Amino acid sequence: MSTFGTLFRVTTYGESHCASVGAIIDGCPPGMPLSDVDIQPQMTRRRPGQSALTTPRNEADAVQIQSGVEAGVTLGTPIGLLVKNKDQRPHDYTETDHYPRPSHADWTYLLKYGIKASSGGGRSSARETIGRVAAGTIAERYLKMAYGVEIVAFVSSVGKVHLPESSTDDDLLSEDYLKLLSTITREQVDENAVRCPHEETADLMQERIIEAKSKADSIGGTVTCVIRRSPVGLGEPVFDKLEAKLAHAMLSIPATKGFEIGSGFKGTEFAGSVHNDAFIKKPDGKLGTKTNRSGGVQGGISNGEDIYFKIAFKSPATISQEQATAKYSGEAGVLATRGRHDPCVVPRAVPIVEAMAALVIME
Template sequence: MSTFGQVFRVTTYGESHCRSVGCIVDGCPPGMALAESDVQPQLSRRRPGQSNLTTPRDEKDQVEIQSGVEYGVTLGTPIGMLVRNQDHRPHDYTETDLYPRPSHADWTYIEKYGLKASSGGGRASARETIGRVAAGAIAEKYLRQVYGVEIVAFVSSVGSVRMPFIDAEDRGVQSPVMRDFYQLLDRVSRADVDADTVRCPDAASCDRMREEILAVKADNDSIGGTVTCVIRGLPTGLGEPCFDKLEAKLAHAMLSIPATKGFEIGSGFRGTEMRGHLHNDAWVIAPGDANGHSGRLSTATNHSGGIQGGISNGQHVYFRLAFKPPATISRNQETCTYDGVPGVLATRGRHDPCVVPRAVPIVEAMAALVVMDAVLIQQARQNAARLLPTIPLQPCMTGKAPTEPNGKE
């Protein structure tokens, strides 16, 4: 399907070399100020041609809001957004009429639909994500204004080059990540991430990652990597029991991004090596704030990644996403035709040697769409509950020990 979400619903459209790509956003609350300038920054971070680390395809990806907004305010009706394809070269893909590209979707699309887009990757192309990023920018504005939510993603590894404190491999299994990493999650900003075209907030790692990307580019090859994302300021109570747990929705969203191959949240796979008494997040009372508000329950550690029982607990939600090397590379590859005749595919076109620097705003957008949908679902539940007659609170909600029917504790 090309639609994501239950209440905040996003439908994307378009192929890599058609006239335009974009989306329809349904379920956006009315009365929010919205203009193209709210959406464009994230599209500009995603667009091709940003640096020598990305595809040289030169698309400005200028968004046009077509509907759902009047006098700069959302109407509550579907918001249509369009981005025109300008620098498209379908003639660069004539070879794919004969050869299915190794590890690309040419063959599987034919098996599913009986035909495929004649150029580029069609719907399997990363240009499909333009609609996601545009919709995510709207969701993010609402979440920021109403709840103060911050979503920041960054490149945490390229190939075998990774940030030095991304995990605790050399520190035993007392903790799945190092303290420096938790401190980074507290403070990292998009300005920190965008300080370098690699989009890694650690300067030393950036230099090594850049060398890795440029080396594979010079060899007409490609390389994969990982993106880490943190969601700060998330309200408690988001996510549904069982099948629509918040981490399940995040995994669904993230693994729908092209070229993704793995998802882990919180302690992830590293947490499987820990003992339970070390992995458990003990409850503590957080300090009160500067306005005199008393502290509330928090956790001493955050191995859970901000989610317990599928529901947000108020801590930072953080996860890591794996991207494979881009399938389309500019070197000859021994393969076979659709008819099974061995041959050599010589790929032309313009391709990313590594997708992770441009994937950062896509990850942020999909995180925003998941959270926005969960927020609206929870708001509906809370508003419906407010209409009911008041009932006595459960003991766990009053902070007092339960009493027996005769009034004795």
């Protein structure tokens, strides 16, 4: 279903070519100042056409709150919101009428629903994420005001170009990297178009994306996100561990293939005696951990340390390079999709990851 969350709950609707895309946010606490302009910045960070690195479509994506807010303050009732679609006509004939795009949702949607939206993927359209970004931005605003929670995501790799996380390959996370996690701001992330807060790496990433673009090809990458000043005690002991809900949320973003929290996959290579986070008395007199390989979660429950995690995004499936594949009919052929396509989604994915993180914390 198209609903996420229990106490703070978002339900989204909309495809590429319908009248509008939007969402209903239920469970937003009453009495919070809120208007369209509070939501718009993340909508704008999400939309394509922001730099030479992305698809040239420039969608305005102006969000319109429909309900749940009066005199600039939330009522505690459901917040309806929508963004009008520019192009509401089902599209004209294209090559994808005959070909399911390789590694795209075209074929599985047809298998599941027995019907095909003219745009092919229907709800798999990146426009679906508009509703979540709007909802997540409202959640984040509440978390910031009520608890001072800070959520910042950034691009940590593009292709084989990785932001450095440890001094040597045999080490766990370096001091420098952990300091980055504990201080990085959204403004710093936006200093370059690729949204990687390590200038040297950012330059290489841009080159890699431009290379993909020049070949009518695409490239994948990873996004890392940190949640600071999270309330303690979030997450349930068994099936709804905080990391399980974060993984669920992140793998619901289109094109994702992996999730890791704290020391993640690499951490499995280290002995318990090295990996365990020893306890210490913190300057504020409270118990805390000396290191934070756990990523802010122990036994499925937040412990007050920074929560950080990484998400893998595969290279976009839609490329204009020719691909030898088969038609819906099974007949072999060569597909070359027209138009320009986004060669790398990770810079645009940053606000989506932040939004989903906020939704999990509010849940």
